[in-house]
Amino acid sequence: MSREKRKQAELLLPAGSLEVLKTAFDYGADAVYIGGEAFGLRANAKNFSPEEMAEGLCLAHERGKRVYVTANILAHNDDLNEAERYFQELAELRPDAIIVSDPALFMLAKRLCPGIELHVSTQANNTNYGTFLFWRELGASRVVTARELSLAEIREIRERIPAEMEIETFVHGAMCISYSGRCLLSSFMAGRDANHGECTHPCRWQYSVTEEKRPGESMPVFENERGTFLFNSKDLCMIDHIPELIESGIDSFKIEGRMKTALYAAVTARAYRRAIDDYLESPEKYAANLESYREEIGKCTYREYTTGFFFGKPNEEAQIYDSNTYVRNYTYLGKIAAVDAEGFARFEQKNKFSVGDRVERMCFDGSNELLTVLEIRNHEGLSVESAPHPKEALAVRFSAVPVVGELLRTETAK
Incomplete structure (x- = not known):
């Protein structure tokens, strides 16, 4: 080719x-x-x-x-x-x-x-x-x-x-x-048709087994203390x-x-x-x-x-048998909507962060830059030490000025 x-x-x-x-x-x-x-x-x-x-x-x-x-x-x-x-x-x-x-x-x-x-x-x-x-x-x-x-x-x-x-x-x-998404589990178990866009993802649920000659007798299948996820x-x-x-x-x-x-x-x-x-x-x-x-x-x-x-x-x-949860190594903080004359980045906050935190800026060229949060102003323009409320409109001064459209994230605490 x-x-x-x-x-x-x-x-x-x-x-x-x-x-x-x-x-x-x-x-x-x-x-x-x-x-x-x-x-x-x-x-x-x-x-x-x-x-x-x-x-x-x-x-x-x-x-x-x-x-x-x-x-x-x-x-x-x-x-x-x-x-x-x-x-x-x-x-x-x-x-x-x-x-x-x-x-x-x-x-x-x-x-x-x-x-x-x-x-x-x-x-x-x-x-x-x-x-x-x-x-x-x-x-x-x-x-x-x-x-x-x-x-x-x-x-x-x-x-x-x-x-x-x-x-x-x-x-x-x-x-x-299921084969290329043609799943009947959701319709059968939850009355919601996956082929109409309503899948409840029963493949991510825990299951037990029943032996043919013991109807109604449910036996858990243990991978660990949380059970097992047979279809995950x-x-x-x-x-x-x-x-x-x-x-x-x-x-x-x-x-x-x-x-x-x-x-x-x-x-x-x-x-x-x-x-x-x-x-x-x-x-x-x-x-x-x-x-x-x-x-x-x-x-x-x-x-x-x-x-x-x-x-x-x-x-x-x-397959993953011991959990149905996602791995989340980073938390989304927001997307830069504007930068004002004072160098404050304005964005709608998605998750909590505080003054002094180290935040990662996702640059468009593929690189990342660690920024320190120097000051946070809430939607009333008042300086605050932390921003705990999702969807609050904030103005934040960082150790370097990010670019409009860039995303901010922080490493999730282990």
């Missing part, structure tokens, strides 16, 4: 709000995928109103970026009339692409949204080149691979589909215990394998997490942006900086990491 083709690889980030959308672009994303108020698979995410979607599209296009809208539920009869109205609305908004999985919704979008790219979601179980060609014949410009594919399978798909057809693949984020997968992370991803011919590297924070978007976008750009500049530069990418991605909220199916089927090492 030519070097020119490899340079077209896109870094695609999730965005559950305008704040996260802006953050993803600030830290290096080429595109974001968002949900509207209907038909996406993250019903509990904040999602975008039509007005917010229009604003997000405007912000993106001013910067030469792209926005894709998810409409990837598996539809029932009652969904179709509303879907028709929704796609008419999207036709007016003109996102760069619509992501669908249901054939009926695909055909509705094709008819009602001419000129807008159609991407086929991983939810459609796209596991072979014949499926890619099927969607190509119907008018799809891009297909998202099923998470169950290996790199060898993806390379074969690339070889057997037209060069202009795009492959999008998840490279980072939460993994699902580690998170995917491919930061160590950027060369293999690029050489496989994947067009878009996708990060999972539309319900995650702006800090998650900043950390993942910046780490993968640096890794991709460094490799394209020089494989030796990528190798030399690999430990710094690992260190940075470890500052993200995550469950332990795995490479998923990329190098063969996962074994028991891909």
Whole structure:
């Protein structure tokens, strides 16, 4: 594959709000995928109103970026009339692409949204080149691979589909215990349909076992004193394998997490942006900086990491049996909204911090700088020793002046 083709690889980030959308672009994303108020698979995410979607599209296009809208539920009869109205609305908004999985919704979008790219979601179980060609014949410009594919399978798909057809693949984020997200556990156990975006994540719950001849007799399975988590997968992370991803011919590297924070978007976008750009500049530069990418991605909220199916089927090492909680090494403090004439940084505070604390500034160039909190002024303009209340508008003087748009974080106490 030519070097020119490899340079077209896109870094695609999730965005559950305008704040996260802006953050993803600030830290290096080429595109974001968002949900509207209907038909996406993250019903509990904040999602975008039509007005917010229009604003997000405007912000993106001013910067030469792209926005894709998810409409990837598996539809029932009652969904179709509303879907028709929704796609008419999207036709007016003109996102760069619509992501669908249901054939009926695909055909509705094709008819009602001419000129807008159609991407086929991983939810459609796209596991072979014949499926890619099927969607190509119907008018799809891009297909998202099923998470169950290996790199060898993806390379074969690339070889057997037209060069202009795009492959999008998840490279980072939460993994699902079910086949490409088609899970029935949530519907069965909580009455909330995962395929309509209402998953309660029962794969993260504790379970016991029942022996066939002892009905009703529940026996706990102990991994430790907290029980065991039989279906709880580690998170995917491919930061160590950027060369293999690029050489496989994947067009878009996708990060999972539309319900995650702006800090998650900043950390993942910046780490993968640096890794991709460094490799394209020089494989030796990528190798030399690999430990710094690992260190940075470890500052993200995550469950332990795995490479998923990329190098063969996962074994028991891909599961976490003793906990369902995230690793949180850093706490999000806020995003710089403005810097006044006195050098005070203004932002809405997300978590508690105090005068004298050491805070990390996430610079856009990929570096970090430790700042000391010298003074905090609350929303009334009064100097205070600490800021314990989330969402308070603060003015803070640091030992160095941060840049508008940068994020601040602090190391979580061990």
